[in-house]
Amino acid sequence: MTSETPDTTPTPTPAPAVQPFGLRPAPSASAPRDPRPGISAVTTDELKAWLVAQGQPAYRARQVADAAWGHKATGFDDVRTLPGDLRAALDEAFRFDTMTETEVRVTDGGLTEKAIHRLSDGLVIESVLMHYPARDDARERHTLCISSQAGCAVGCPFCATGELGMERDLETAEIVDQVRHAARRLAVDGKHLTNIVFMGMGEPLLNLDRVLESIGILNDPTRFGLGARHITVSTSGVVPGIERLTALGPQFGLAISLHAARNPLRDVLVPLNRRWPVEEVVAAARAHTQATGRRVTYEATMIAGINDTDADADAMADLLRGELAHVNLIPMNQVAHTPWTGTPIPQVVRFAARLGAAGVTATIRQNRGTEIGAACGQLAAEAAGRPAPIVVQRRRERLEAQSAAALRGERSEEPAPAGVGEKAP
Numbered sequence: 246m247t248s249e250t251p252d253t254t255p256t257p258t259p260a261p262a263v264q265p266f267g268l269r270p271a272p273s274a275s276a277p278r279d280p281r282p283g284i285s286a287v288t289t290d291e292l293k294a295w296l297v298a299q300g301q302p303a304y305r306a307r308q309v310a311d312a313a314w315g316h317k318a319t320g321f322d323d324v325r326t327l328p329g330d331l332r333a334a335l336d337e338a339f340r341f342d343t344m345t346e347t348e349v350r351v352t353d354g355g356l357t358e359k360a361i362h363r364l365s366d367g368l369v370i371e372s373v374l375m376h377y378p379a380r381d382d383a384r385e386r387h388t389l390c391i392s393s394q395a396g397c398a399v400g401c402p403f404c405a406t407g408e409l410g411m412e413r414d415l416e417t418a419e420i421v422d423q424v425r426h427a428a429r430r431l432a433v434d435g436k437h438l439t440n441i442v443f444m445g446m447g448e449p450l451l452n453l454d455r456v457l458e459s460i461g462i463l464n465d466p467t468r469f470g471l472g473a474r475h476i477t478v479s480t481s482g483v484v485p486g487i488e489r490l491t492a493l494g495p496q497f498g499l500a501i502s503l504h505a506a507r508n509p510l511r512d513v514l515v516p517l518n519r520r521w522p523v524e525e526v527v528a529a530a531r532a533h534t535q536a537t538g539r540r541v542t543y544e545a546t547m548i549a550g551i552n553d554t555d556a557d558a559d560a561m562a563d564l565l566r567g568e569l570a571h572v573n574l575i576p577m578n579q580v581a582h583t584p585w586t587g588t589p590i591p592q593v594v595r596f597a598a599r600l601g602a603a604g605v606t607a608t609i610r611q612n613r614g615t616e617i618g619a620a621c622g623q624l625a626a627e628a629a630g631r632p633a634p635i636v637v638q639r640r641r642e643r644l645e646a647q648s649a650a651a652l653r654g655e656r657s658e659e660p661a662p663a664g665v666g667e668k669a670p
C-alpha cells in the first residue's frame with residue numbers, strides 16, 4: 246500500500262538513497278516470539294479475571310488500562326498507582342509494549358514521521374504519521390498509516406514490502422501498539438490522532454480477524470476511542486474480505502488499491518488480480534457502497550509508460566463510471582528492484598483530466614517522505630539489506646518481459662501468489 250498523501254499538486258522530488266537505521270538488519274525472524282500477550286489487546290474482562298486470580302481487586306483493571314492508554318507510562322514499572330509486587334507480576338504475564346525498539350525519522354519539514362518498529366522476534370515493521378496543517382476549508386489532521394502484516398504475500402512489484410515477501414501476520418497488539426506509539430508522540434505537543442489508515446505493510450484483509458479486533462479496540466471509548474468513520478481499511482482486492490466488511494455495515498472507510506483497470510496489466514501490478522480479477526473487485530466495492538452508502542476510494546500508483554497512458558485512463562474511466570468512487574493518483578516512489586520510474590506530473594494531470602472528463606473524480610497526491618523512503622516497506626527493506634545485484638537484475642528483466650506482454654494485452658499464466666487464495670477470509 247502507499248502512504249496517505251496531502252491534497253496539493255506535488256513537485257516531483259528525486260528520492261536520495263536511504264541511510265541505514267541504527268536498527269540492525271532483520272531479513273527474517275531472528276528470535277522466538279515473546280509469548281506474553283500485549284496488554285493493549287487484553288480485554289477488560291480478561292484483565293479483571295487475571296487480577297482476581299492474583300488476589301487483587303477488579304478495579305485495578307481500570308488503573309492498568311488508564312496507564313496503557315495514557316501517554317506517560319512506557320512500562321508497568323511506571324504505573325506508580327499499582328503496588329510494586331503487582332507491577333512485577335503484570336510484567337511477567339503481559340507485554341506493556343509489543344515493540345521492542347522504535348526509531349523515528351522526520352521529513353517534509355516536520356510533516357511526516359516514519360517509525361520503524363522492531364518486534365519481539367526481530368522482524369521490522371513500519372508506521373507513518375502524517376501531519377496536515379489547518380487550511381481555510383479543513384481542520385488540522387494527524388493521520389497514521391499502519392501495518393497489518395510483517396511483509397506481504399501479494400508481491401506488487403512497485404512496492405518495497407512486496408519485495409520483502411511474507412513473514413507473518415501481526416498480532417492484534419502489534420497492530421494497536423503502532424497507534425499507541427504515535428499517540429504518545431503527538432501528546433507531547435498536546436495533539437491527538439484524527440485518522441488511521443490500514444495502508445502500511447501487508448494486505449489487511451488477509452489478516453482480517455486481527456484487523457477487525459484492532460479496530461474494535463481503537464474504536465472502544467474506554468480504550469483508544471477513535472470514531473470508526475475516521476478509520477480506513479485498504480485492500481489490493483481480496484473479494485471475500487470486502488464482502489465480510491460489507492456485512493458489518495457502514496463502520497469504516499474502504500480503499501481499493503487499483504493501479505490498473507485492465508486485467509493483463511493488473512495481473513502484473515497486483516498479482517492478487519489473478520485470483521480476483523478487477524471486475525470482481527469493483528463489483529464487491531459497488532455492493533459495499535450500495536449497502537453502506539459510503540464512497541469507496543481507489544488508489545493508483547502511477548508508473549511512467551506502464552499504467553499512465555490515455556488508454557489506461559479510458560479503461561479506468563470505463564470501469565468506474567457511475568460508481569460512488571474517488572480516485573487518488575500517486576506517482577510511484579522509486580524502488581530498487583524495478584526498472585520503472587514514477588509518472589511525471591504533467592502526465593498525471595492529463596490522466597486525471599481524462600478521468601474527470603468521463604465523470605470520475607480524481608485527486609493527484611504526493612507520496613510523503615520520499616527522502617526517507619516513506620513508500621510502504623522501503624525502510625524495512627533497507628533494514629533487511631539490499632538484494633544481490635544479480636537478483637535485482639533478474640527481477641527487472643522479468644518485470645520488463647511481464648509488463649511488455651501485459652501491454653500487448655496478454656493475461657499472465659502465472660498462478661496467484663502462494664497462500665493468497667487459500668487464506669482468503
Ligand code: SF4
Pocket residue numbers: 246247397398399400401404405406407408445446447448481502621
Ligand atoms: S505488496 Fe502488499 S503491501 Fe505492497 S502494495 Fe501490494 S498489497 Fe500493499
